[in-house]
Amino acid sequence: MAVVVLGALLCISCWVSLYFILCSLNGSRSYEWNCRLVTLAHGILAVCITGYIGYVDGPWPFTYPVLFLLPGTKNTPLQISAMVVSLGYFIFDMAWCVYFRTEGPVMLAHHTMSILGILLTLWLGESGIESCAVLFGSEITNPLLQARWFLKQTGRYGTRLGDVVDVLFVLLFVLMRVFVGGTMLYCELISPRPRFFIKCGGVAMYALSWVFMVDIVRFARRKSKSWHRPKTDQLETVAANGHEGKKE
Secondary structure: OHHHHHHHHHHHHHHHHHHHHHHHHOOOOOHHHHHHHHHHHHHHHHHHHHHHHHHHHOOOOOOOOHHHHOOOOEOOHHHHHHHHHHHHHHHHHHHHHHHHOOOOHHHHHHHHHHHHHHHHHHHHOEOHHHHHHHHHHHHOOHHHHHHHHHHHHOOOOOOHHHHHHHHHHHHHHHHHHHHHHHHHHHHHHHOOOOOHHHHHHHHHHHHHHHHHHHHHHHHHHHHHHHOOOOHHHHHHHHHHHOOOOOOO
């Protein structure tokens, strides 16, 4: 466990160092710009590692009865590494969001549950496959979310590229968070292996996904209506949205 603690401290230091390096290199950019670059880097890294764990390192998570048997198994070194890397990032980002007061209670709750869930999984030494699956599902839409924000900041959100990013984000969110996430949660609940509080954590994370889903549906409705507005109105909307906070 001491090695895990040292690894987590090292990862926190690495994410903090990356942030300050970016702030030094991009002095003309805002603090949020550089923090979102760190967020983007973590999202890509987390998706690559957890995707490899789930679909290459194996076992393939969607082969019955393997899906039923996966939850609650012992953590592997690669799973531990993925969780430690993400734990370091979430602690950094949580501290940044609290300091700059950019996030609402829902996103802070998401970060808090992510941190506690990873800590619990590392402490128990099991259910790493579930944590990595949650990381994969929650972070796979992250690059699109950050791309959307950067497009707004550079005045390119009102283009066809912005529409493509929005559509892909909504579709991927619904697919991964609702359908794939729901399937994994069902297998988590019916499997006899996972601890009771691990199952409770899974239910809480899935419920939080539905809270986000409500906002996604509202956004999709607004987006569909904006496609029927004159182009000048859309450009005014983009200009107004260019100053939205990190809570997006």
